[in-house]
Amino acid sequence: MKINILTLFPDMFSGFLNESIIKRALEKELIKINVINIRDFTFDKHKQVDDTPFGGGGGMVLKPEPLFRVLEKFKKSKIIYTSPQGKTLTQNLVKDLSKEKEITIIAGHYEGIDERVIEELVDLEISIGDYVLTGGELPAMIITDAISRLIPGVLGNTASYENDSFYNGLLDYPHYTRPAEYNGLKVPEVLLSGHHKNIEIWRKKESIKRTYIRRPDLLEKKLENKEFSKLEIKLLDEIK
Numbered sequence: 163m164k165i166n167i168l169t170l171f172p173d174m175f176s177g178f179l180n181e182s183i184i185k186r187a188l189e190k191e192l193i194k195i196n197v198i199n200i201r202d203f204t205f206d207k208h209k210q211v212d213d214t215p216f217g218g219g220g221g222m223v224l225k226p227e228p229l230f231r232v233l234e235k236f237k238k239s240k241i242i243y244t245s246p247q248g249k250t251l252t253q254n255l256v257k258d259l260s261k262e263k264e265i266t267i268i269a270g271h272y273e274g275i276d277e278r279v280i281e282e283l284v285d286l287e288i289s290i291g292d293y294v295l296t297g298g299e300l301p302a303m304i305i306t307d308a309i310s311r312l313i314p315g316v317l318g319n320t321a322s323y324e325n326d327s328f329y330n331g332l333l334d335y336p337h338y339t340r341p342a343e344y345n346g347l348k349v350p351e352v353l354l355s356g357h358h359k360n361i362e363i364w365r366k367k368e369s370i371k372r373t374y375i376r377r378p379d380l381l382e383k384k385l386e387n388k389e390f391s392k393l394e395i396k397l398l399d400e401i402k
């Protein structure tokens with residue numbers, strides 16, 4: 163998987179690329195991430211990338227020329243533009259994107275980019291949710307992060323992927339680690355018992371309980387899609 167990120171602020175990406183799971187995935191060459199400064203594709207004296215909007219209204223808009231020039235190099239990849247007007251990112255959309263060979267993400271900034279770039283070259287506009295940010299750079303990192311963790315080998319063991327709450331439709335169960343008692347606060351006995359079956363049932367019940375309380379909408383969806391196992395139905399009845 164190769165991801166190209168077109169941005170005005172490449173330095174915003176250094177922490178994201180130089181730490182933890184993404185850093186290791188890059189070192190293992192499981193993914194390739196290419197951060198490109200849009201300003202390198204301006205050839206005028208002032209290296210102008212943005213300008214005032216026609217029709218007035220304040221703010222700045224990214225000019226078409228530099229974007230058309232840089233996108234010429236990535237024509238064969240799937241071109242994504244991060245924008246508040248986009249399709250809201252979901253795990254299903256992430257899964258679909260993770261199957262692409264190469265993706266190019268234009269990180270929006272200011273009021274956005276010239277519409278002619280979107281009409282002619284953008285395959286998909288993506289928003290990461292209904293709240294307003296200062297730019298599309300963090301959304302570009304979020305999309306890259308979510309896709310990368312689905313690439314085989316990026317996560318230590320696939321188990322951590324399979325149990326993703328957005329993978330099985332339920333929220334995660336509570337997690338504990340050493341010490342078994344801290345400030346008089348104990349870890350649930352079952353988790354220290356070594357009974358794997360009991361632990362599995364306890365975790366499943368905790369997931370359902372939490373989803374029932376915090377995200378009943380997810381439970382509804384799982385019921386509608388008839389994705390409940392017999393055990394899950396039994397545990398849900400115990401909770402209600």
Ligand SMILES: CCN(CC)Cc1ccc(CNC(=O)c2csc3nc[nH]c(=O)c23)cc1
Pocket residue numbers: 244245246270271272273274288289290291292293294295296297298299301
């Ligand atoms: C005045 C109308 N605003 C649109 C909601 C203007 C505007 C605000 C913030 C931005 C910067 N945000 C993004 O580029 C962005 C890109 S993806 C995304 N997802 C959620 N929220 C976001 O703000 C974004 C761009 C235009």
